[in-house]
Amino acid sequence: MSNILWQREYSVQTIASPEFAWAYMTDVAHWDDPPAQFRLEGPFTTGGHGVTEVPGQPSRFWRLQDVRPIERYTIDVALDRAALRFEWRFSSIAETHTCLSQCITLEGENAAAYLTDVQQAFASNLELGIKKIATTLDRAYSHSRLER
Numbered sequence: 001m002s003n004i005l006w007q008r009e010y011s012v013q014t015i016a017s018p019e020f021a022w023a024y025m026t027d028v029a030h031w032d033d034p035p036a037q038f039r040l041e042g043p044f045t046t047g048g049h050g051v052t053e054v055p056g057q058p059s060r061f062w063r064l065q066d067v068r069p070i071e072r073y074t075i076d077v078a079l080d081r082a083a084l085r086f087e088w089r090f091s092s093i094a095e096t097h098t099c100l101s102q103c104i105t106l107e108g109e110n111a112a113a114y115l116t117d118v119q120q121a122f123a124s125n126l127e128l129g130i131k132k133i134a135t136t137l138d139r140a141y142s143h144s145r146l147e148r
Contacts, residue, residue, distance in 0.1 A: 003107050003108055004105055004107045005108075005115060006115055006119065007103065008104050009102065010101070011102075012130050012131055012134040013098070013099050014097065014098050014100055014138055015096075015097055016098055016137045017096060018070050018098045021098040021141075022070045024141075025088060025100075028040045030136075030140075036054045038052050039051050039053070044064065045067050046064055046065060046067040048067070049063045050064075061077075061078070062077045063075075063078070064076075066087075072087065072089045073088055074087045074088070075088075079108070079113075079114055080113070082108030082111040083105075083106075083107055083108050084106050084114065085106075086103075086104055087103040088101070100137070102129075104118075104126060106118045
């Protein structure tokens, strides 16, 4: 699919190693975006799929694409003649820290039908959301280091 209609990206640094960040972020039990609940059906590999459930809304089914351990993965939500994609990238910083990036893309011939909803949901929340994830990662990583 092409025809990108809307895209936003934000990056943040975390003290977590890329390996820790990857393990944490690919465990859907750690995905915390109330009131949404996430479920993965099968392994976290390319072609894997899951569902997001929000009370009062239809279930949203998604598929994992371009899963490259400790590097990147994309969550692809198929819409009617459009797609909403969430690409996560993990870049090593000085071999001990991670730059965590998320790029959200709305594309496809019918993307305009979803533009307002996508903008309302993500335009002003992306930076805050990824900063919250980095803070949670930092805490979890620090805690794991103390347990050693």
